[in-house]
Amino acid sequence: xxxxxxxxxxxxxxxETLKGAEGGHDWFHIQxxxxxxxxxxxxxxxxxxxxxxxxxxxxxADAKFNNGNEAIGPKLAMEFLSSIGVDPKxxxxxxxxxxxxxxxSSLEVSKNKFSSPELAVVQDADRLDAIGxxxxxxxxxxxxxxxxxxYNPDIAPNLNMSKEEYKKSTAPTINxxxxxxxxxxxxxxxxxGKNIAEQRHQFMLNYLEQFFLEWNGNS
Numbered sequence: 642x643x644x645x646x647x648x649x650x651x652x653x654x655x656x657e658t659l660k661g662a663e664g665g666h667d668w669f670h671i672q673x674x675x676x677x678x679x680x681x682x683x684x685x686x687x688x689x690x691x692x693x694x695x696x697x698x699x700x701x702a703d704a705k706f707n708n709g710n711e712a713i714g715p716k717l718a719m720e721f722l723s724s725i726g727v728d729p730k731x732x733x734x735x736x737x738x739x740x741x742x743x744x745x746s747s748l749e750v751s752k753n754k755f756s757s758p759e760l761a762v763v764q765d766a767d768r769l770d771a772i773g774x775x776x777x778x779x780x781x782x783x784x785x786x787x788x789x790x791x792y793n794p795d796i797a798p799n800l801n802m803s804k805e806e807y808k809k810s811t812a813p814t815i816n817x818x819x820x821x822x823x824x825x826x827x828x829x830x831x832x833x834g835k836n837i838a839e840q841r842h843q844f845m846l847n848y849l850e851q852f853f854l855e856w857n858g859n860s
Contacts, residue, residue, distance in 0.1 A: 642725060642726060644689070644690045644693075647690065647694070647725060647727060648690070648693050648694070648697070650725050651693075651694055651697045651698065651721070651722075651725075652697060654721055655668060655671055655697050655698065655701060656668050658701060658702075658717075659671065659700075659701075663782070663783065663786050664779075664782045664786075665778075665779035665780075665782045665783045665786075666700050666783075670700065670770060670779070671696070671697060671699075671700060673770050673775070674696045674699065674700075674763070674766045674767050674769075674770050675693065675696040675697055675766075677696075677765070677766035677767075677769050677770065677837075678692050678693065678695075678696040678762055678763055678766040679692075679693070680766075680833065681762050681765055681766055681831055681833045681834055682762050683833075684831070684832065684833050685758055685761075685762055685831060685833075686758060687758045687759045687762055688731075688734070688759055690731060691731055691734045691735060691738070691759045692759050692762050692763055694718075694722065694727070694731070694735045695734075695735050695738035695739065695742070695759060695760070695763040696763050696766055696767075698714075698718040698721075698722075698735060698739060699714075699738065699739050699742050699763060699767060700714070701714050701717050701718055701721075701739075702714040702717050711740070714739050715736045715739045715740050718732075718735060718736060718739055719732055719736050722735065734757065734759060737755045737757070737760065738757075738759060738760045738763050738764075740755070741754065741755045741756075741760055741764075742760065742763060742764050742767055744768070744771075744807075744821055744825070744828075761830035761831055762830070762831060762834075764830060765829050765830050765831050765833070765834030765838075766834075768825045768828065768829065768834070768838070769834065769837055769838060769841065771821070771822060771825060772822055772825050772826070772838060772841040772842060772844075772845060773840070773841030773842075773844050773845065774841075774844060776822055776841065776845065777844075777845060777848055780814050780817050780818070780822065781814050783814075784813070784814035784817070787811070789811060789812070789813055789814055790813040790814070791813060791814055791815060792813050792814070792815035792816075792852075792856065793813045796812055796813055796816065797816075798812070798816040798818075798819035798820050799812070799816075799820060800819065800820065802820060807820070807821075815849075815852070818845060818849060822845060823842070823845060823846075825838065825842075826838040826839065826841075826842040
């Protein structure tokens with residue numbers, strides 16, 4: 642099977658697996674991350690098959706929709722890629738990406754964290770989809786899915802969360818901007834990721850300014 646055939650098989654698998662998924666973590670999210678990945682990869686020295694598969698499979702079984710179980714996604718990806726005969730070294734790299742891509746992983750203190758140029762590219766692509774106009778839409782879509790408040794002035798953002806605190810948080814959606822979304826610009830790995838993030842970050846700041854004007858009856 643050629644690399645392009647492997648990618649096409651994976652696309653079909655992901656589309657089928659994510660049917661009916663929450664709107665911020667559905668096939669269209671994967672598709673956007675895949676496109677961002679290929680865009681960023683043009684300026685990086687990376688294995689295109691690895692970043693393609695990492696992007697397509699990074700949310701195949703997101704822990705937040707599986708009772709916090711972080712092992713299901715990597716296991717499902719490994720089983721699928723093995724079933725279509727992908728090189729074991731490629732599979733191992735893709736699984737490493739899935740296990741280390743999330744924002745909550747960055748909250749974990751570890752001296753032996755996995756890193757690679759491929760992870761850096763896919764991570765940036767995923768983070769870009771969490772900010773800007775689509776990032777805002779995804780945040781409120783997930784907040785609605787979990788029946789969370791839009792905003793509550795009595796609940797301050799927690800700016801020093803541990804990984805476990807982040808996973809268990811039920812804070813209003815506006816808090817998520819301060820606890821994650823506005824932090825992502827500085828966490829970008831690649832030059833392309835940083836450049837794209839600048840405009841999206843500013844859009845979020847403009848949005849929040851307008852949000853609070855309207856909340857306080859000033860606009």
